[in-house]
Amino acid sequence: MKLASSENIRFIDKEIEYKHNTPSIVLMENAGRSIAEKMTQLFSKQSKICVLVGSGNNGGDGLVVARHLLNNGCQKVHVVICSTSLSKDGQTNYDILKTYRDVEIYTIKTLEKAKKILWSSEVIIDSLLGIGVNKEVTGIYAEIIDLINQKKDAKVISVDIPSGLKACGSLSKWPTVKADHTITLEFPKENMLIYPHKKVVGKLHVVDIGIPKMVRDRVRPSSYQVTANFVKKLLPKHREDSHKGDYGTGIVLGGNTNMAGAVKLSSLAAVRMGIGVLHTIVPNEIKNTVQNYMPENITWAIDYSKSRSSLNDTAKVLTKSDAMALGMGMGTKSNDQFFEKLILSYKKPLVVDGDGLNLLSKLPKGVIKSNWVLTPHPKEMSRLTGLEVSDIVENPVEVCKHYSKQFNCTLVLKGASTVICSPKGIAFINTSGNKSLSKGGSGDVLTGVILSLICAGATPLAAAISGVYIHGLSSDLLLESQNYRGILPSDVANHLPKAINSITQ
Numbered sequence: 254m255k256l257a258s259s260e261n262i263r264f265i266d267k268e269i270e271y272k273h274n275t276p277s278i279v280l281m282e283n284a285g286r287s288i289a290e291k292m293t294q295l296f297s298k299q300s301k302i303c304v305l306v307g308s309g310n311n312g313g314d315g316l317v318v319a320r321h322l323l324n325n326g327c328q329k330v331h332v333v334i335c336s337t338s339l340s341k342d343g344q345t346n347y348d349i350l351k352t353y354r355d356v357e358i359y360t361i362k363t364l365e366k367a368k369k370i371l372w373s374s375e376v377i378i379d380s381l382l383g384i385g386v387n388k389e390v391t392g393i394y395a396e397i398i399d400l401i402n403q404k405k406d407a408k409v410i411s412v413d414i415p416s417g418l419k420a421c422g423s424l425s426k427w428p429t430v431k432a433d434h435t436i437t438l439e440f441p442k443e444n445m446l447i448y449p450h451k452k453v454v455g456k457l458h459v460v461d462i463g464i465p466k467m468v469r470d471r472v473r474p475s476s477y478q479v480t481a482n483f484v485k486k487l488l489p490k491h492r493e494d495s496h497k498g499d500y501g502t503g504i505v506l507g508g509n510t511n512m513a514g515a516v517k518l519s520s521l522a523a524v525r526m527g528i529g530v531l532h533t534i535v536p537n538e539i540k541n542t543v544q545n546y547m548p549e550n551i552t553w554a555i556d557y558s559k560s561r562s563s564l565n566d567t568a569k570v571l572t573k574s575d576a577m578a579l580g581m582g583m584g585t586k587s588n589d590q591f592f593e594k595l596i597l598s599y600k601k602p603l604v605v606d607g608d609g610l611n612l613l614s615k616l617p618k619g620v621i622k623s624n625w626v627l628t629p630h631p632k633e634m635s636r637l638t639g640l641e642v643s644d645i646v647e648n649p650v651e652v653c654k655h656y657s658k659q660f661n662c663t664l665v666l667k668g669a670s671t672v673i674c675s676p677k678g679i680a681f682i683n684t685s686g687n688k689s690l691s692k693g694g695s696g697d698v699l700t701g702v703i704l705s706l707i708c709a710g711a712t713p714l715a716a717a718i719s720g721v722y723i724h725g726l727s728s729d730l731l732l733e734s735q736n737y738r739g740i741l742p743s744d745v746a747n748h749l750p751k752a753i754n755s756i757t758q
């Protein structure tokens with residue numbers, strides 16, 4: 254699903270106004286009416302309602318909402334104009350509204366008056382600032398936003414976007430409305446789906462405001478939400494008359510003396526996702542435990558400190574493989590030469606995770622190839638880029654877009670909302686998954702999932718997008734019947750077939 258930036262919305266408004274001869278006030282009317290209709294499902298008509306109106310078109314929408322709430326039978330509507338000026342369409346809607354009988358309109362001069370109205374309201378409709386927020390929120394807006402956030406016993410519903418939140422880009426450091434519901438127009442905005450911004454959005458609703466399909470189709474966003482339907486289309490098809498060769502030969506390479514679990518989990522996930530043949534390559538010390546973990550994989554032993562002989566011993570397997578997942582639990586001691594030689598010689602798609610990323614961060618980024626998928630969490634991303642972790646988690650989409658282009662590869666920036674970016678910097682935001690995944694080993698499962706999808710024929714980007722979604726979905730399905738605390742990464746791996754069924758059937 255397309256996610257809109259402020260520029261995308263401006264593009265739509267221009268197309269409608271100039272190519273389709275539609276005055277902007279028509280869209281404002283559609284928006285306000287659709288929002289008011291949605292609102293009637295969210296509170297009773299008897300509620301005491303306060304509509305807070307700002308200077309731009311978001312405020313104009315609020316004035317249309319107030320009128321349609323009255324038309325729909327709400328009787329206790331107070332409108333508070335929080336600015337000395339209104340937009341042109343906002344002014345027109347103010348002139349219409351002031352002819353109505355059952356509405357009280359105040360233009361606030363002092364905060365005291367606004368406070369009194371707010372304090373006695375059961376529903377607060379926030380139409381102070383929309384996607385036009387372009388500077389620090391200070392003064393009267395900041396004070397009103399603080400008041401809204403202090404009032405815990407009212408339902409706060411934001412029009413289009415919580416006031417103060419930016420549609421895209423880094424976390425705003427200024428007061429922002431914390432909404433219970435956000436009713437957004439036509440397309441969700443990028444930041445609404447991603448933590449930490451997502452925390453202020455509440456329940457997200459998207460309403461149709463009558464933008465013609467031909468205009469919607471012309472919108473070219475730089476980010477998309479990953480949906481089940483999209484993933485269904487990306488999944489490699491499996492045939493009844495297939496054989497194991499159709500689903501590829503993959504390699505999981507990693508592990509160390511005290512870290513056999515990571516490769517076990519990646520391997521388990523790869524076979525649960527349907528890989529044709531799996532070879533697991535690990536240090537000799539852990540070969541037996543990895544082999545005994547599951548009968549489906551073929552296990553090979555190596556010694557990281559002897560890169561030449563290790564690469565020679567596994568040369569045949571490496572050459573025959575379709576893709577490799579590399580680095581899980583590998584450690585970073587005495588294996589940098591092995592790692593460098595391996596990645597320079599391996600030409601097939603590579604999924605680099607965990608210590609593989611830590612080893613990669615010490616090398617020039619020119620070694621990265623366009624058929625690679627890197628799967629860092631914020632700390633690993635910090636090592637790869639030199640950015641502070643806080644800069645990454647406060648602006649994950651922009652960071653991921655920038656570095657996927659710079660590294661020229663598929664980048665999976667993991668977190669509570671994972672961002673996947675193509676080498677051209679197009680972002681795909683995942684919303685499946687839950688806090689049951691916040692455990693050591695969850696990322697190893699994801700790596701195996703992505704590997705398996707590449708081996709079955711998906712492009713690295715398609716495998717990353719669908720892998721992240723299915724991995725999260727598997728944990729969501731488990732959460733339906735059990736508490737998040739006890740859901741294990743291996744449970745998530747074992748549940749992958751159910752997750753696939755829920756998409757494909």
Ligand SMILES: NC(=O)C1=CN([C@@H]2O[C@H](COP(=O)(O)OP(=O)(O)OC[C@H]3O[C@@H](n4cnc5c(N)ncnc54)[C@H](O)[C@@H]3O)[C@@H](O)[C@H]2O)[C@@H](O)CC1
Nearest residue numbers: 280281309310311382383384385386387388389390413438
């Ligand atoms: N296609 C769409 O999506 C449509 C969107 N509409 C509405 O239009 C809104 C966008 O309208 P605008 O572009 O007028 O933007 P806003 O309503 O967000 O208001 C921007 C105004 O506020 C001022 N401003 C920005 N940041 C400020 C700050 N920190 N403190 C004080 N003032 C600040 C700006 O100078 C400008 O005058 C959308 O959010 C939506 O509600 C609808 O009216 C019609 C169609």
Ligand SMILES: Nc1ncnc2c1ncn2[C@@H]1O[C@H](COP(=O)(O)OP(=O)(O)O)[C@@H](O)[C@H]1O
Nearest residue numbers: 667668669686687688690691693694695696697
């Ligand atoms: N709260 C959460 N909601 C959704 N997904 C989460 C959450 N916490 C963690 N995850 C997911 O779990 C995985 C954790 O990966 P990672 O930190 O690399 O773990 P490890 O290296 O221990 O395997 C990532 O895919 C991440 O997106």
Ligand SMILES: [K+]
Nearest residue numbers: 379382414416
């Ligand atoms: K708003």
